[in-house]
Amino acid sequence: MMLQVSELDVFHGDAQALDGVSLDIEAGAIVAIVGANGAGKTSLIRTIAGMYKPGRGSITFKGEDITGWPSYRVCNLGIGQVAEGRQVFPSLSVMENLEMGAVIPRAKPHRARNLERVLAMFPVLKERAGQAAGTLSGGEQQMLAISRCLMGEPELVMFDEPSLGLAPAIVQDVLRTIRDLNRDGLTCVLVEQNVAVSLKLASRAYVLENGRITLSGTGEALLNDDRVRQAYLGM
Amino acid sequence: MIARLIEGTSRRGLVLLALLLAFLILIPFFVNDYLITVLILIFYFAFVGQAWNIMMGFAGQLSLGHALYVGLGAYTSAALYVHFGVGPWIGMLAAIPVAGALGAVIGFLAFRFGVSGVYFAILTIAFCEFARVGFDHFRWVGGSAGFFLPVAQYSVNDLWNLRGKPSMFYYVILGFTVAAFIICHLLLRSRMGYFWQAIREDEPAARALGINAFRYKMIAVVISAGMTSLAGVFFAFFYNNLFPEQVFHISRSIEMILAPIIGGVGTLFGPILGAVILTGLSETMHEILHLLGVDVPGAKAVFYGICLLVVIVALPDGVWPWLSRRLGLSERK
Numbered sequence: 001m002m003l004q005v006s007e008l009d010v011f012h013g014d015a016q017a018l019d020g021v022s023l024d025i026e027a028g029a030i031v032a033i034v035g036a037n038g039a040g041k042t043s044l045i046r047t048i049a050g051m052y053k054p055g056r057g058s059i060t061f062k063g064e065d066i067t068g069w070p071s072y073r074v075c076n077l078g079i080g081q082v083a084e085g086r087q088v089f090p091s092l093s094v095m096e097n098l099e100m101g102a103v104i105p106r107a108k109p110h111r112a113r114n115l116e117r118v119l120a121m122f123p124v125l126k127e128r129a130g131q132a133a134g135t136l137s138g139g140e141q142q143m144l145a146i147s148r149c150l151m152g153e154p155e156l157v158m159f160d161e162p163s164l165g166l167a168p169a170i171v172q173d174v175l176r177t178i179r180d181l182n183r184d185g186l187t188c189v190l191v192e193q194n195v196a197v198s199l200k201l202a203s204r205a206y207v208l209e210n211g212r213i214t215l216s217g218t219g220e221a222l223l224n225d226d227r228v229r230q231a232y233l234g235m
Numbered sequence: 236m237i238a239r240l241i242e243g244t245s246r247r248g249l250v251l252l253a254l255l256l257a258f259l260i261l262i263p264f265f266v267n268d269y270l271i272t273v274l275i276l277i278f279y280f281a282f283v284g285q286a287w288n289i290m291m292g293f294a295g296q297l298s299l300g301h302a303l304y305v306g307l308g309a310y311t312s313a314a315l316y317v318h319f320g321v322g323p324w325i326g327m328l329a330a331i332p333v334a335g336a337l338g339a340v341i342g343f344l345a346f347r348f349g350v351s352g353v354y355f356a357i358l359t360i361a362f363c364e365f366a367r368v369g370f371d372h373f374r375w376v377g378g379s380a381g382f383f384l385p386v387a388q389y390s391v392n393d394l395w396n397l398r399g400k401p402s403m404f405y406y407v408i409l410g411f412t413v414a415a416f417i418i419c420h421l422l423l424r425s426r427m428g429y430f431w432q433a434i435r436e437d438e439p440a441a442r443a444l445g446i447n448a449f450r451y452k453m454i455a456v457v458i459s460a461g462m463t464s465l466a467g468v469f470f471a472f473f474y475n476n477l478f479p480e481q482v483f484h485i486s487r488s489i490e491m492i493l494a495p496i497i498g499g500v501g502t503l504f505g506p507i508l509g510a511v512i513l514t515g516l517s518e519t520m521h522e523i524l525h526l527l528g529v530d531v532p533g534a535k536a537v538f539y540g541i542c543l544l545v546v547i548v549a550l551p552d553g554v555w556p557w558l559s560r561r562l563g564l565s566e567r568k
Contacts, residue, residue, distance in 0.1 A: 051442055075445030087440030089433050100433050103426075104445035145440075152444060 001060075002027040002156060002187055003048070003079075008057035010040075010047050010211075017043035019211040021057070025156070025204075030178070030188045032202035032219060034195045034232060040211040041191045042084055045158045049081050050074035061156075076104045080154030084161045088141050088148070090134025094125055097133045097144055101151030110153050118147035121177070139170035146177060157181070158189040163197075175201060195232040199223045207232075248564040259409055263402040271401040275473070277514045278408040279466060284494035284506030285415040286462035291492070292501035293423060294455035295435025297352070300359030302487035303366050304334040304460045308467025309477050313384055314376050316396075316472075323397045327468050331461040337362070338460025342453045351438075360485060367483035377477070384475040397472040404473050411465060412507065420503055422458070431455055435501070486536075493539055497546045499553025508555045513542060 003025040010018040017040045025031050035041050046052050048059055050071035058067045061077055088097050098118065102111045119126045122143040128136060133144055142162060149157055159178060163171040175197060182188050192198035199205055202219035207228065215222065222228050263271055283305065290296045311333045312326030321329075341362050345355045371379040392399030397407070422428050430451045433441040442448050471477055481487070498509025517538050524534060550557050 046439075049443060051439065070447070070449075071442045072445040072447045075443070081443045083440050083443050087437045087443070089436040089440070091436060092429070092432060096429060100429065100441070100446070101444055103430070148444065 001025065002062060004058075004060040005044075005048065006058050006060075008044070008047065008059070009055040010043050010052055011055050012043070012052075017211055018047065018054075021208070021211070021213055023206055023213065023216070025187060025189060027155075027187055028182070028185060029203045030182050030190055030201055032190045032192065032198040032205040033208055034192060034198060034205060034222075034228075035208035036232075037193070039208045041208055042160055043211075044208065045081055045160050045189070045191060048074075048158065049079060072104065075152060076106050078106065078153065078155035079158070080149040080152050080156070081158040082142075082145050082149045082160065082162060085164060088133040088136070088144050091132055093130050094133055094136070094144060095129045097148050098125070098151055101148035102153075104152055107151060107153040111151070114151045114153060118150050122147055138166055139173065142166060142170070142174055143177075146174075150181075154186070156187040156189065158191070160191050161193060162190070163192060163194050171197075195228070196223070199228075245564055251562075251564075256413070260406075263405055268401050271405050273514065273518045275401060275405050275408055276518075277510045278405075278412045279469065280491060280494045280510035280514055281507040282408060282412045282415050282469075283463055283466045283491040284498070284510055285412070285419055285503075286459050286466065287492055288495045288500065288506050289419060289422065289462065290455050290459040292495060292505070293419075293428060293435065294431040294452055295438075296452055296455060297356045298359040298456075298459070298488075299356045299485070299492070300361070300363030300488050301459075301463055301491055302483050302485070303359070303363040304338065304463035305467040305470060305487065305491070306363075306366055306370070306477075306479070306482040307334045307337060308464030309471035309482060310370065310376050310382065310467075311464070312468040313382055313471040313477055317382070317384060318375075322395055323468050323472050324395065327465055330464040330468050334464030334467070335457045335461040338456045339453060342456035346449050346452050360488070363483055363485065363488060367479050370479035370483065373479075379479060382477040384471065386475050397469075404469070408469060411469065415462060416503060416507070418462075423503065427451060427454065432501075490539075493543060495553075497542055497554060499555035502553065502555045504559070505553050505555040508558070509553070512554065513539065516542070 001024050005024075006022045008018050008021040009016065021040070021044060023031070033041055033044065043052060047054050050066070050069050050073065053068050058065060060066065061079060064077070066074055066077065089100065092100070098115060102108060102114065107114070124140055125144060125147060128140070133141065136144060146162070162174050162178065166174065171194070178188055178190065179201060190198050190202060199219040199222050205217065205219045205222045206213050207215035207222065215225065215227065217225070262274065283301065287298060287301050290298050308327075308330035311330040312323050315321035315326045315329060316323065341359060344350070345358055350358055370376065376382045387398075392403040394403060397404075430441070430446050433444070433446060434448050434451060438448055470482075494509030494513055495506040496509065497512055498507065499505030517535050520538055521535065524531060546554060
């Protein structure tokens with residue numbers, strides 16, 4: 001197992017965001033986590049990334065217990081995240097944004113190679129290298145956010161709502177990119193409200209409701225599950 | 236280092252900068268003491284604005300209690316001078332760690348426990364108010380009755396003890412401002428400067444990339460506090476009297492953030508330009524009112540308010556980003 005989360009409780013003040021969440025992520029998999037707004041998806045991602053401290057439970061990455069580690073150490077182990085809402089740094093240039101992705105020690109030696117790789121993947125970023133990131137279109141910003149994350153030499157990337165607010169055609173591009181990255185060996189965690197698409201893509205999926213995992217299985221099994229079909233697919 | 240200083244600046248910009256500096260160095264020979272005092276005020280606000288800008292403009296942490304660090308610097312150096320005969324330059328070496336340490340305490344409390352944004356600003360106000368009340372009862376430095384440095388008529392400038400004529404103070408504060416400008420320029424273009432900007436623009440995203448936001452925010456607060464305390468030392472030796480009600484008053488904290496806001500938060504020239512505009516115009520207005528025989532208390536505050544309104548409505552990024560575009564100089568914001 002690449003990442004193991006067990007019995008995770010997370011509180012924001014008095015409110016409980018996660019309640020006994022356990023999940024396993026195998027190396028090379030695409031794991032989807034689906035759920036409604038406020039179900040705890042972002043809390044889960046941020047807790048794994050070390051931005052929130054769990055009240056209980058443990059997180060193990062490649063056999064190492066990383067529970068409660070600060071985010072910069074977690075990052076340096078190879079856990080990256082593409083945060084919700086295309087969080088590029090708007091007044092920094094595209095190139096400066098990319099550089100910001102490679103500040104952790106594990107990424108520095110591979111900076112040039114990773115830069116070449118992401119620019120080959122998204123040539124538009126090369127054209128716009130000197131431009132302020134805030135002036136890019138929504139789709140370009142998402143590409144930049146993904147590229148910036150890849151600059152950090154991650155082994156596992158957690159995508160938080162990568163299709164949020166994007167035009168349908170661009171959503172397809174983004175999801176295709178994630179699939180391609182996965183084929184190249186990147187382990188992906190995909191958090192999406194776009195349930196149908198993410199379940200099709202995923203080898204394994206979890207349904208998160210009110211901070212609890214209520215259902216899990218292969219993506220296909222969940223697609224055919226009556227409860228999922230009713231609650232998330234409107235069928 | 237010099238190469239790094241001038242890289243990215245257009246030739247035209249450099250020439251303008253050199254001319255400006257020459258002008259500022261020569262100006263005391265041609266103007267009277269009153270105008271020199273106005274210039275001192277301008278550079279005083281440019282300097283504290285620059286120091287405040289490190290925290291807010293670079294790292295995105297809003298402090299509304301920067302009078303705290305001015306006051307700490309002023310009282311530390313004044314107490315050393317009056318009680319132990321220690322001169323201001325040594326006093327600065329004491330003021331920086333005192334202010335930096337209190338900045339670190341505030342930063343630690345805020346950043347460790349997730350106090351941010353408006354709540355962080357309120358925390359900075361609270362500490363400044365604590366200091367105001369505390370110093371009111373701090374008898375060793377005069378309490379609410381004020382703390383005074385010995386004053387005499389000076390015929391010669393004593394730079395070592397900062398006793399002398401306005402022109403000497405002018406060169407000191409000009410030097411501070413130029414040094415602060417260079418330091419800020421280097422900081423902003425440094426690795427840490429980029430981390431600050433990333434934190435300013437989107438802290439969760441910065442943390443998601445493995446930037447240790449806590450550490451870099453702490454460094455920003457400590458540098459900003461230490462730099463601001465130098466203005467306090469200058470303040471003490473220039474005015475020779477310190478009253479907690481004045482030094483730590485919230486209007487002092489507000490006053491010093493107006494210049495960078497009007498000039499352009501996060502830019503290098505913003506605080507300087509803002510100070511020129513604000514102090515220059517308000518002194519001009521004061522003179523005009525004086526000539527007309529009108530004495531309106533609070534006119535300055537109203538004037539500041541109007542300036543702020545105009546800038547926020549017309550040029551929300553501040554005057555400098557707009558001006559630099561008009562002049563064809565480069566400073567991206």
